[in-house]
Amino acid sequence: MKRYCDSLVIGGGIIGLSCGYYLSREGFKVQVIDSMEFGSGSSGACDDMILLQSKKPGVVLELAMESLEMYRFLHMELGCDLGFKQMGGMILIENQEELAVMEEFVSSQRSCGLNVDIVDREELRRRQPHVSDRFISSTYSPDDSQVDPFLVMKGFINAGQRLGMEVRYREAAVTAEKNGAGRWQVLTSTGCIVEAENVVISAGAWSNIVGGLFDISIPIFPRRGQLLITEKIPPIGETNLWSASYMVTKLRPDLAKVRENQSEYNELGLGFSFTRTAHGNYLIGSTREEQAGFKKLVDYRALEALSRQVAHIIPLMRHVHIIRHIAGFRPATPDGKMILGPWPGKEGLYVASGHEGDGIAMAPITGKLLSDIFTGRKSITNMKELIPRCMVV
């Protein structure tokens, strides 16, 4: 059997679905295929944050701010609830050294227009009465928000289908070649050949494997993240939470403190995030593991480390039950920026992937920018840093 379309999107996670939707909106005939099921990639195994505070000033922060603005109105456009909430966020600061680093970081973000501040101990207590009093201050941004990734994916599917988009799960891309007329012929696992003018690779952490079908090497690799899901409980603070120590380690490696379990800490890439979902469960994260490859298993070590960490930071949480422990694969790139745009030397081949820990936040802007590239409309944002670039992996 053979099918025809203008654009074939390979990978139906939140990014592929956003690309599919925005391309359909421009009148392209789009098909999205995905080898697994709805939500079985990283977009179904992650936190739900649109987190601006963690971003360094530059293109990523600018795009995240734009994406957040899009999310504010997206439910109207897609015609359904997306679980969008703006709870704000605080990054907890434990000592003077961390404070100094975070003060500098926050002031550079403010100069980019981000609404963020450092608050004193008293305000921290007021907004977060249950946080251990070891913390001396924190950042606060009212803008940090969240959505329900499953609702966003469903929203893109339903609104896209109304525009003629087709979405097929359980159909993998298997081989790809160009025909005489210069159109892509993609053979799929159902034995179908999809002929398309353009192909978009948005297969998340698996993008480089799909790239192989097109003889290209995309510098995207899996960075596993494990997190814990609690039973539903009432809100125990005003905002979502992170701790500064992980960010300080990244910004100022020389200040990284030596811990009791340093090697375990490094291997797991342990950082603290604490967010309340629209449904009332808390998500306690997370690890950033380099060596786990595509192993979807969770491990007891991480369960213990994440539990210990949250009990240490929010003692009240000791009494709360964990109902599930999950792992997902962040699509990571060597320079930490997503890859978006036409692949050089391969006409009609595009990549939209590599969002690592920000794919949920960046989904709307990614699809929108891709459709801007397709239509040749000039985009306001500086794209140079995102278009496929040679990187040493």
Add this chain to the structure above:
Amino acid sequence: MENEQNRLICRCEEITLEEIIQAIDNGCTSLNEIKRYTRAGMGLCQSRVCSRLIARIIAEKTGKPLDEIVPVTARPPSRPVRIDIFSPRGCNVKNS
């Protein structure tokens, strides 16, 4: 009939028969997929109560034999467990 449609299939997440059927009509064919699509099975009991009911609905709607319907992916902990069980040292943190 309307009452039947409103029947709760997943009690923990309050998901009705109608929502399950809608998910199947929209192309969901497995317990895992219905779980992600509707939240049925994501609750406190982690689908222990609802998964057999949902499997039966899938079988009825799609004609798939019941024993071919794969159970939901099991993830630890298999029962709700209090955080302090995993974090004995978290309880007596120094300098607090």
